[in-house]
Amino acid sequence: MSEPLAPRQGPAPEEIQQSPPTTVASRFAAWQRAGGILVPVLTAMLAFLIGGLLVLVTGHNPIQAYWDIVKGAGLNWIVHPTNTDVANTAAYNFSQTLLQTTPLILTGLAVAFAFRCGMFNIGGNGQYLVGLYVANWIGISFVHMAKPTHILLGIVGAALAGAIWAGIAGFLKATTGAHEVITTIMLNWIAYWIGNYIFQQGGPLQGVANKPLNIPISGDVAQSAKLPVFWGDADLQGLHIGFFIAIGALVVFWLILNRTTLGYEVRAVGYNPDAAAYGGIKVRTNYIRAMAISGAFAGLAGGLDMLGYLYHFGTTDVQAASIGFLGIAVALLGRNTALGVGLAAFLFGGLLYGTTHGLQSGTIDPSLAGHLTEMIQGLVVLFVGADVLILAVWGSRRRLKRKRPTAGPAPEPEAASS
C-alpha cells in the first residue's frame, strides 16, 4: 500500500512569502484596506444582473419582475413617508420588510462575529431554530409572570440556547480541531429534526388545542411574553420593539469588537492565531467564546421572531426556515462590519418579503421569485469570496509605484457564471 506524501506541519516558508493571504480573516483585512463601499454595491448589482438574466431567459420580464419586488417590499413607501397608516399597502409592506430585517441583522451579526475570529459559522439557522424553540417553550410556560420579566426571560433563554448550540461547535474546534463548517452544518440538521420532533403530533411542544385536530403546530405564547408592537396592529404582524433590540445589537457588536479586551482578542485570533497565541492570548478559549457570542446573536433572532410576531411554530415552518442561511450573505455583503450588516440585512429583508409575501404580480410567480432570492444570495456570496480581483488591482498599483507594471489584467468574474 503506497503512502501519501509525507504530511507537513505547515506551509513551506517560501509559500508564506509568495501566496496571497489565505486565511479568511487576513483576506478580509486585506480586502478591507483595498476596497470601499463600492465593492459590495457592485457585488450586489452583479448578482441582481445575473439573476435578471435568468428571469429573462426563462421567459419573464426582468425589469417588471424587479419593480414588482421593489413594490412588494414596500420601498415605494419612501416617496410618501408621512403616511404611516398601515392600511396603506406600501406602508404596510415597508413595515413587513423591517420585520424581516430584524432577524436578518442578528443572524448576519452571528456570522460576522465568528468571521472576525477567523471562523465560518454556517450554523446560524440551527442556532436561530433552537432560540425559537426555547422562546416558544418559555412563552407558553410561566403564564403568570409579569410582562417585562417574561419577555426578558424568553429573550435571554433564546440567546443562551443559541450560544450553547454554537458553543458545541466552538468547543469541538478548540478541543479536537473539528472544522466548524461541518460541525455547524450537522448541528443545523440536528436542530431541524429536533424541531420536527417537538412540534409533531404528540410532540412535547405541540399546542394543547392542536392535539385533537392532528395539527403539528405549537401553542401560542402567552400575552405576557409578546413583544409590544409600535407600528401597525399586533394581529396583523405589526412591527415589534425587537427591531430596536436588533439595532442595539449592531451597536453592541461594534462595542464588543472595537472597545473591549474580548473583542481585541477575538480579532487578534482572527488575523493570526499563532501570533495571538505568542502574544499570550488563549486561542482555544477565544474560539469557544466567539462561537458562543455568535450563536447568542442567532438565538436572539429566533427569540425575537417568536415573541415578536410568530407566536407559534410548526413542523412545516421548521422545514422552511432559512433566515440563518441568509445571514451568511448578509454578513459577507456587509463586510462583517456593524453598519454593513445593517444595510445588507435591509436589502435582503426587502428581497425576502418582496419576493414572497408582498408580491402581487402577474409578471413572476411568487414561488419562482422566492428561489430568485436564494440564487442572488448564492451569487453574492460567490462574488464576495472572489476578492482577489480587488487584491490584484491593489497589488498591481503598489507594484507599479515600486517597479514596473507586471500584473496582467485580472479575469472578470462574469465569465464564470454566465
Added chain:
Amino acid sequence: MSTYVGTGRRAGARLVEPTSVGAAGVTLGVIAFVLAIPPIAARSPLWPILLGIVAMLFGTVAASRGAYRVGFGAIAAGVLGAALAVLATRSSTAHLNQVFTASLIASMLVFATPLTFGALGGMFSERSGVVNIGLEGMMLMGAFWGIWGADKTGSWVWGVLIAMASGGLLALVHAFFAIHLRADQIVGGVAVNFLALGITGYFFVQLYHGENVPTGVSQIPTVQLTSDSSHNFFADSFGHLNLMIWIAILFVPLSYIVLFKTPIGLRIRACGEHPRAADTVGINVYAIRYGAVVLSGILAAMGGAYLTVGYLNTYNENVTAGRGFIALAAMIFGNWRPFGAFGAALLFGFSTALAFRLPVYSANGAVLFQALPYVLTLVAVAGVIGRTVPPAADGRPYKKQ
C-alpha cells in the same frame, strides 16, 4: 498531528504495539454488540458485558501506553457496545428480528451509495488541493437535472449523463473561483451550495410547478443476482441491488488505483501536497486542479442522480438534505483515502438505515431517530478514533510565477 503512530515502534522491545491493543479493544466492543443482535441474538447480557469490560481494559492499557485516541476509542466502544447489547437483550426478539434483517445490509448500501460517490469526488478535489464544500450543491444539481433528463429523454442513461454534466458545470464555477480567482474556497463552496439550491428550486417551479415530477420516469435498473422468490441471507442483502450501487462499489478500488498507482494520481497528489514543487517538475497545477474539481462535481452528481433516478424515482426540493456534507465528513473520517471513505460511508449509511427501522421501538420518536446520522457525523468529525491528516496544500490557492 497523529502522535501515537510512532510510539510503539520507538519502544521496540514491546511485543504488541499499543495501537493494536486499542484496535483489538474497539473490535471487542463491536463484537459485544453483534452478539446481542440477530442472527446470534444472545438473550443473556453476561457475554456482551464481559466482552465490553475486556474492551475497556484493552483501551486502558492502550491509553496508558501512549495510544490515547485509539485507547479512549476502545473504552467508548466497550461502554457503548455493552450498553447497546444490554438494551438489545431487554427488547423482544420479534422487534430485533424486524430491525436486524439481511435487508438492513441492502438498506445500508442504498444510503451509503450517494455518500460514497460524494466522498470519492471530494477526495479527488481535496487531494489536488481544492477544498470542496460545494459537494452538497453538486449532488443536488445531479439529483434535479438527472430526474429531469430521465423524464424528458425517457432514458435513465441520458438522465445520469445530464446529471453528470450539470454537476461538472457547477464544479467548473467553483474551480474557476477557487483556482483562477484564488477566492476563499470555503466561502466559494458555500456559495455554490446556495446557487444550486436556488437554481434547482427555480427550475423545479418553472418546469414542474413545484410539484412532484410525473410518475413512471425511467429508472436505473436493478441488478438481479437471485430470483425474486428466493429468500436467504445473500438474496436479501445483495440479490437486488441497484446498478448504481455496484458502480459505486466498483469506483472505490478504481479510485484507489487511479490515485495511488498511476502517474495522473501522483500528479494530483503532488498538486495537493506541494504545488510549487509540482509546477517545477512541469506539472500543470491549474489543469490538474480543474480536472480534479470537475471530476468531483461529476461524481457527486452521480450520487445525486442515484438518489432521484435510482432510488426515490421522484424529486422534492432540497432532496439531498445535507448528504453532501456527510459525504465530506466521510471523506475526512476516511483520511482522504478511497477505502477509508467507503468504510465511513457505510457507517453513515448504516446509521441512516437503522434510523428508518428504530421506530418499531417508539413511533413517537421516529422523527428524532432521523438525526442519528448527523449526530454520528458530528462525533466522527470530532475525531473519536484518530485525527486525520489532510493534504498539505489543501485549501491553499496556488499562484503561478
